[in-house]
């Protein structure tokens with residue numbers, strides 16, 4: 001069969017020393033750090049985690065520049081640990097990620113009980129640094145600086161739902177497998193970015209993430 005148009009390129013992220021990880025799906029976890037839930041005026045739901053998704057084609061690589069997206073006056077950063085799954089649905093690698101958010105659109109969606117898609121899923125909305133092969137991500141400092149100033153500080157030990165629990169729960173809802181990426185939630189300190197800003201994200205033992213913000 002011939003394609004009517006050329007197929008879109010496969011979204012991917014590098015895994016150090018191993019090659020390119022082809023991304024099939026991107027799941028994101030909401031309210032997985034109590035301090036961030038509180039700063040957004042939300043309670044943590046200890047009964048079960050909840051999720052939203054991002055389109056794989058909306059992933060951009062660390063080191064790039066994101067043009068300020070349309071439709072928003074409140075683009076926010078959320079630094080997160082990302083984990084990548086192998087054929088059996090187990091974690092094979094982890095990396096630093098940004099869940100970029102059009103916060104004003106997300107807030108309007110919450111207000112009107114509508115879906116979060118336009119707030120969370122747009123071109124460049126998921127930024128991924130090169131990943132590393134890891135088996136344990138349980139107690140690592142997480143930090144995001146903007147223009148050299150501290151914005152977000154946390155530690156993965158403070159996740160409401162640690163990675164093994166997330167994977168166990170998500171596996172009750174989806175047939176997890178190779179190519180799945182999970183952004184595991186953000187610690188406190190989210191905030192707005194402006195054109196000209198330079199973001200640097202770090203998680204212990206992982207390749208740092210950098211992102212520039214350009215005018216629209």
Ligand code: MN
Nearest residue numbers: 078099185186
């Ligand atoms: Mn997030």
